[in-house]
Amino acid sequence: MEKRRLTVILAIDAVGYSRLMEIAETRTLSTLKSHRAELIDPKASQYGGQTIKLMGDGALMEFASAVDAVRFAVEVQLAMAKRNSALPDDERIDFRIGINVGDIIDDRGDIHGDGVNIAARIEGLAKAGGIAMHRNVHSQLRGKLDLDFEDQRDVSVKNIQQPVPVFDVSLNEKAEALATPVFKHDESQRRQVTRFTALAVGLCAVIVCVALVWWQFSRPDFAPVGSAEMDIPLPTKPSIAVLAFNDLSQGDDKDYLSDAISEEIISKLSRFPEFFVIARNSSFYYRDKSADVRDIAGELGVRYVLEGSQQKSGDRIRVIATLIDATVGYAIWTETYDREMDDIFALQDDIARTIVATLEQNIDIAEYDRLLHRPTKSQGAYELVYLSRAERFKFTPEGNENAKQLAEKALELDPDYAIAYFSLAWVHINCDRWGWCADRKQEEALGLALEAAREAVGLDPDSSLAHWVLAHAYMQANSLDQSEKEYNRAIELNPNSAGVLAGSVETLVYLGRVNEAVDRLTTAMRLNPHHPDWYLWTLAWARYFAGQYEAGLEAIDQMTNMPNLARRTQAALYVRTGQTEKARTSISELLKNQPDYTIKDQLNSLEGKFRDHNIAERFIDDLRTAGLPEGYCSQHHHPDCKESHNHQ
Known part of the structure; x- marks a missing residue:
C-alpha cells in the first residue's frame, strides 16, 4: 500500500x-x-x-x-x-x-x-x-x-x-543577516580525531541509548487509521476536526478561553469550501473522554485532528497547537505561541493560516487575509460574549436571562461588537419562541430580535453568524423569502457550518422544498456526527412533509431524550404509517406533560408559515386522528392566540 x-x-x-x-x-x-x-x-x-x-x-x-x-x-x-x-x-x-x-x-x-x-x-x-x-x-x-x-x-x-x-x-x-559559517572538515580537525577516540568509545553506550530513545519517539505515535477502519468514509477534500483545547489555567472561568480559541479556529477554517470541517458540537464531544486521536478520527471520518492546550497567566497566554495526520499516525506540525492576551486574535489567525497553507495548496491565501479582522477592540467584551453563549447553550429560562445581561455588558465595553448583537438577537428569539422573557413582554421580542440581528449584519456583513440569526428571525416573522436569502448568504460565507445548514431546514420546509431540506440536514449531520437531538427531530419533521414516513420514524426513534412537543411529529408519522394506536399513545404522553395543548394551539403556531396552506392542514388532520383535542386558546397564551411554540 x-x-x-x-x-x-x-x-x-x-x-x-x-x-x-x-x-x-x-x-x-x-x-x-x-x-x-x-x-x-x-x-x-x-x-x-x-x-x-x-x-x-x-x-x-x-x-x-x-x-x-x-x-x-x-x-x-x-x-x-x-x-x-x-x-x-x-x-x-x-x-x-x-x-x-x-x-x-x-x-x-x-x-x-x-x-x-x-x-x-x-x-x-x-x-x-x-x-x-x-x-x-x-x-x-x-x-x-x-x-x-x-x-x-x-x-x-x-x-x-x-x-x-x-x-x-x-x-x-x-x-x-541570517547567514552562518560553513563547517568544513579541515586537516587540523582530522588530527584531533585520535585524541577523542577513547572518549568516543566510552560514550558508545550513551549513544546507543539515545538512538533507542530517538527510534522510540520517531515511530508513529499510533497505528495509522486506514480508510476501511473509518466509521464514516473520508471526504474527497481535506477533512479536519479541531478538538477543545485543554485549559491548564487556574480559576473559576477555566475552559471558556480554551473553548473560544478552538471555536475561532473552527470558524476560520469553515469559511473555506475546500475543507471539510467537523462542527464544534462533535469536536467538543471528546472533552474529558479517554478516546485517543485514532478513535476520534475514525468516528468522525476525518484525516486530520488539531489538538492543543492553553495556559493564561496574568496578561500573557501560552498556546500549544499540534496538527496530526491520523492516516500516517503522527503529528505533521506543532507550534508554541507565547503572546500578550491582547494578541489572541492574531494568534488564532496564525494557527488557522498555518493549517490552511499546510493542508491545501490551492487555497487563495490573499482571500483568507481579506476575511481576517479583529472582531472587537475589547478583550473584556470578547470574554463576556463567550460567557454569554455558554449561558444561552444551557437552554433554560435562567440561562437565557444571564446570556442577555452578559451580552449587554459586552456591548457597553464595545458598542460595535457584531457578535454581541448576534448573541442578544438569539436571546430575544428564545423569548419570542419559548416564552423565556423574564420581566420583558413576549410580544415585543421578535421586533427586538430583528433589530439586534440587523445591527450585527450591519457591523459585520461577512459574518455567517450574523446572517444566520437574521435568517432565523425572519423565519419567525413569516418572511420566508428574506429568511432564505439570509440563510443562503450565511452558507456562502461558511459552507461548513452544520448549525446554519440544519437551521435553514425549517425555512425550506415552509417553502415546500422538502427534499432539499432533507438533503441539507443530512449534510449537517455528516459535519456534526455527534449532533444534538434537535437535528433528529428536525429530520423526522422534514421527512414527514417529504412523504418519507418510515425514515422519519427511524430518525425520531434515535433521539436520546425526546422533547414533549416532538411527540406531535412522532404521532403524525405513526398515523401515516397506519399505526394509529401508537399515534394515540404519543399524544397521550404529550398531554400528560401539557394537558392544555390543543389543535387550536397548533393552528396558531403554524399560521402564515407554509407557502402552501394545504400542507399544514394535512399535519393538523393527522394530529386530530391521533387524538389531539380541538380546544380553545390556553389562558397562558396571548389574547390573539398567536403563541410561539416550536412549530415542529
Whole structure:
C-alpha cells in the first residue's frame, strides 16, 4: 500500500549546466562536486535536510520544516554568490532553488506526487542564483524569518492544472543577516580525531541509548487509521476536526478561553469550501473522554485532528497547537505561541493560516487575509460574549436571562461588537419562541430580535453568524423569502457550518422544498456526527412533509431524550404509517406533560408559515386522528392566540 505524507520539498538545479559541460566537462564536474561537499551537504546537515535524489546537475531534497528549508536555500545562494564572485563567467555555476510544501508518495526512499512536481516547476521559475517558493511555504514563514519577498502572483506551469502562486526571496541585507559559517572538515580537525577516540568509545553506550530513545519517539505515535477502519468514509477534500483545547489555567472561568480559541479556529477554517470541517458540537464531544486521536478520527471520518492546550497567566497566554495526520499516525506540525492576551486574535489567525497553507495548496491565501479582522477592540467584551453563549447553550429560562445581561455588558465595553448583537438577537428569539422573557413582554421580542440581528449584519456583513440569526428571525416573522436569502448568504460565507445548514431546514420546509431540506440536514449531520437531538427531530419533521414516513420514524426513534412537543411529529408519522394506536399513545404522553395543548394551539403556531396552506392542514388532520383535542386558546397564551411554540 502506498504511503503518503506531508513534507517540505526543495528542488535545486544548476543553470546552464549543459553549456558548462561542453566548455570544460572535467572542470565543471569537479567544481560541482566541490560545491556539494563544501557547501550544500554541510548546510543540509545543519538544517536537517535529506537528499532524496541526485540528478547530475541538481538534487531533490526534503526538510521537516519550511523555515529550515528556506534558511538552507538562503545560505546556499549567498555563499554561492561569494564563491562565484572571483570566477570568470564560463566557470561560474549558478543554482536555482524551488520550495514547496505538499503531499507526497513515499516509495522506498524515493518520493513522487504533485508536491514533488510543483516543487520542480517552481524551481524552473526561480532566477539564476535565486529562490522561489509556493505561497504555502511563504505563509509558514510569517513571524519566523525576517525576509523580504516579491510576489510573482499566480503562474501557469506545465502539467499542473491550477496556476501556482509563487514568491521570490529577496537576497538583500535581511537575508545576509541570517547567514552562518560553513563547517568544513579541515586537516587540523582530522588530527584531533585520535585524541577523542577513547572518549568516543566510552560514550558508545550513551549513544546507543539515545538512538533507542530517538527510534522510540520517531515511530508513529499510533497505528495509522486506514480508510476501511473509518466509521464514516473520508471526504474527497481535506477533512479536519479541531478538538477543545485543554485549559491548564487556574480559576473559576477555566475552559471558556480554551473553548473560544478552538471555536475561532473552527470558524476560520469553515469559511473555506475546500475543507471539510467537523462542527464544534462533535469536536467538543471528546472533552474529558479517554478516546485517543485514532478513535476520534475514525468516528468522525476525518484525516486530520488539531489538538492543543492553553495556559493564561496574568496578561500573557501560552498556546500549544499540534496538527496530526491520523492516516500516517503522527503529528505533521506543532507550534508554541507565547503572546500578550491582547494578541489572541492574531494568534488564532496564525494557527488557522498555518493549517490552511499546510493542508491545501490551492487555497487563495490573499482571500483568507481579506476575511481576517479583529472582531472587537475589547478583550473584556470578547470574554463576556463567550460567557454569554455558554449561558444561552444551557437552554433554560435562567440561562437565557444571564446570556442577555452578559451580552449587554459586552456591548457597553464595545458598542460595535457584531457578535454581541448576534448573541442578544438569539436571546430575544428564545423569548419570542419559548416564552423565556423574564420581566420583558413576549410580544415585543421578535421586533427586538430583528433589530439586534440587523445591527450585527450591519457591523459585520461577512459574518455567517450574523446572517444566520437574521435568517432565523425572519423565519419567525413569516418572511420566508428574506429568511432564505439570509440563510443562503450565511452558507456562502461558511459552507461548513452544520448549525446554519440544519437551521435553514425549517425555512425550506415552509417553502415546500422538502427534499432539499432533507438533503441539507443530512449534510449537517455528516459535519456534526455527534449532533444534538434537535437535528433528529428536525429530520423526522422534514421527512414527514417529504412523504418519507418510515425514515422519519427511524430518525425520531434515535433521539436520546425526546422533547414533549416532538411527540406531535412522532404521532403524525405513526398515523401515516397506519399505526394509529401508537399515534394515540404519543399524544397521550404529550398531554400528560401539557394537558392544555390543543389543535387550536397548533393552528396558531403554524399560521402564515407554509407557502402552501394545504400542507399544514394535512399535519393538523393527522394530529386530530391521533387524538389531539380541538380546544380553545390556553389562558397562558396571548389574547390573539398567536403563541410561539416550536412549530415542529
